[in-house]
Amino acid sequence: MARHQHRVRVEALAAQMALSAAEVKHLQVMRVRPGDTVQVFDGRGAAGEAELTHLDPFAATLRLLSRTETSSEYPQPVTLAIALLKGDKLSDVVRAGTELGVAHFQLLQTRYADVPDIGDNKLTRLRRIAEEAAKQSQRSVVPEIASPVPLAQFRSEGQLFYAHPGSPARLLDHLTWLSPLTLISGPEGGFSPEDLGWLGHAGAVPVTLGPRILRAETAPLALLGALAASGV
Amino acid sequence: MARHQHRVRVEALAAQMALSAAEVKHLQVMRVRPGDTVQVFDGRGAAGEAELTHLDPFAATLRLLSRTETSSEYPQPVTLAIALLKGDKLSDVVRAGTELGVAHFQLLQTRYADVPDIGDNKLTRLRRIAEEAAKQSQRSVVPEIASPVPLAQFRSEGQLFYAHPGSPARLLDHLTWLSPLTLISGPEGGFSPEDLGWLGHAGAVPVTLGPRILRAETAPLALLGALAASGV
Numbered sequence: 138m139a140r141h142q143h144r145v146r147v148e149a150l151a152a153q154m155a156l157s158a159a160e161v162k163h164l165q166v167m168r169v170r171p172g173d174t175v176q177v178f179d180g181r182g183a184a185g186e187a188e189l190t191h192l193d194p195f196a197a198t199l200r201l202l203s204r205t206e207t208s209s210e211y212p213q214p215v216t217l218a219i220a221l222l223k224g225d226k227l228s229d230v231v232r233a234g235t236e237l238g239v240a241h242f243q244l245l246q247t248r249y250a251d252v253p254d255i256g257d258n259k260l261t262r263l264r265r266i267a268e269e270a271a272k273q274s275q276r277s278v279v280p281e282i283a284s285p286v287p288l289a290q291f292r293s294e295g296q297l298f299y300a301h302p303g304s305p306a307r308l309l310d311h312l313t314w315l316s317p318l319t320l321i322s323g324p325e326g327g328f329s330p331e332d333l334g335w336l337g338h339a340g341a342v343p344v345t346l347g348p349r350i351l352r353a354e355t356a357p358l359a360l361l362g363a364l365a366a367s368g369v
Numbered sequence: 370m371a372r373h374q375h376r377v378r379v380e381a382l383a384a385q386m387a388l389s390a391a392e393v394k395h396l397q398v399m400r401v402r403p404g405d406t407v408q409v410f411d412g413r414g415a416a417g418e419a420e421l422t423h424l425d426p427f428a429a430t431l432r433l434l435s436r437t438e439t440s441s442e443y444p445q446p447v448t449l450a451i452a453l454l455k456g457d458k459l460s461d462v463v464r465a466g467t468e469l470g471v472a473h474f475q476l477l478q479t480r481y482a483d484v485p486d487i488g489d490n491k492l493t494r495l496r497r498i499a500e501e502a503a504k505q506s507q508r509s510v511v512p513e514i515a516s517p518v519p520l521a522q523f524r525s526e527g528q529l530f531y532a533h534p535g536s537p538a539r540l541l542d543h544l545t546w547l548s549p550l551t552l553i554s555g556p557e558g559g560f561s562p563e564d565l566g567w568l569g570h571a572g573a574v575p576v577t578l579g580p581r582i583l584r585a586e587t588a589p590l591a592l593l594g595a596l597a598a599s600g601v
Binding site for chain 1: 441461465468469470505506507508537539540541576577578579580581582583584587590591592593594595596597598599600601
């Protein structure tokens with residue numbers, strides 16, 4: 138058995154599991170050998186331990202040993218709906234947001250957007266970052282990254298919050314874990330009056346992040362940090 | 370008067386203020402002209418409004434119009450004592466930590482450090498990042514960045530906390546604003562048993578950041594996010 142158990146993503150947990158080419162490569166690089174035990178997860182919340190029963194350059198087979206009760210997820214799915222940001226900022230938010238337990242990322246087009254849209258390559262890259270970050274933070278859920286929609290067309294269930302300078306309300310005072318949670322995060326230029334009108338109409342609650350000005354990539358991580366530090 | 374008020378750092382708030390060469394250049398680049406109003410701050414908590422009375426390529430003079438009550442600081446200074454990290458990770462932590470209200474950064478040498486020490490150039494760069502971030506987040510305090518000391522030689526007053534996986538305690542339940550606050554943050558490899566022994570001896574309280582594994586650069590920002598979201 139390997140000293141440090143490697144984590145391998147599978148299509149679904151089953152008695153016998155074949156691996157994708159990428160995961161076969163990963164096992165080879167990590168020098169995992171038949172007989173070794175690895176951790177498996179399906180990216181949708183199920184995880185377990187499995188034994189590598191066969192490995193050649195093109196294929197690998199695993200045998201499920203046990204299923205694990207996973208407790209690394211919030212009681213309700215957390216969505217981060219975030220405006221498009223320039224450069225690598227979205228990558229940074231997706232990486233840290235995945236560590237901090239986000240289940241869904243919804244990209245948003247807003248009035249004062251830093252960039253109007255996102256290319257397919259960049260979207261693919263964000264999804265890969267989410268998958269890597271989920272592995273590293275030992276989550277069994279790989280967050281999905283939904284293609285951008287205009288803020289006014291974004292529909293969500295449950296509780297909605299957004300950080301708003303000067304708001305007296307605090308996230309943890311208003312949050313319950315009885316329904317899904319969505320945090321909405323604006324672009325560098327902030328929300329436009331129209332955006333704010335829509336947020337109000339949608340019942341989103343403005344919450345404080347203190348009196349300092351935060352960058353667009355810092356604010357959502359601060360809100361997620363507050364959730365994490367609440368120990369849920 | 371400029372549409373957006375520029376922020377200028379001065380040696381000390383006074384009726385007449387001369388600017389440093391760097392700030393003179395900054396005003397020129399920003400096309401601020403005599404007669405315009407700017408915001409001034411001294412990096413130690415005092416801030417105000419001033420009128421530019423004279424500007425030439427080598428010198429600028431400001432006249433203080435008013436002092437501002439600054440409320441962008443926590444009731445007690447917050448120190449982030451952080452282990453040395455590889456690459457640009459410390460820069461990212463200093464930038465976001467400054468936005469999130471850190472007053473002092475203390476660099477730490479720990480047993481499992483990612484890097485053994487930090488060069489003068491990098492230290493200078495971190496100080497510049499803190500100054501820029503303080504301006505951008507409209508803080509009047511520029512956090513100081515203290516050269517690395519071994520964890521066991523670090524002395525602090527007030528309350529000490531560190532994030533520890535599996536701890537049942539929550540930062541906001543134990544925190545009071547009656548004395549200075551220090552958050553201690555480990556390296557990628559975590560604290561060694563010796564480090565943990567020292568933390569216990571020093572009275573540091575382990576607090577939760579939830580069941581997920583966070584990178585060394587994400588954990589301190591999550592704790593600071595919890596402070597920010599508490600609205601203090």
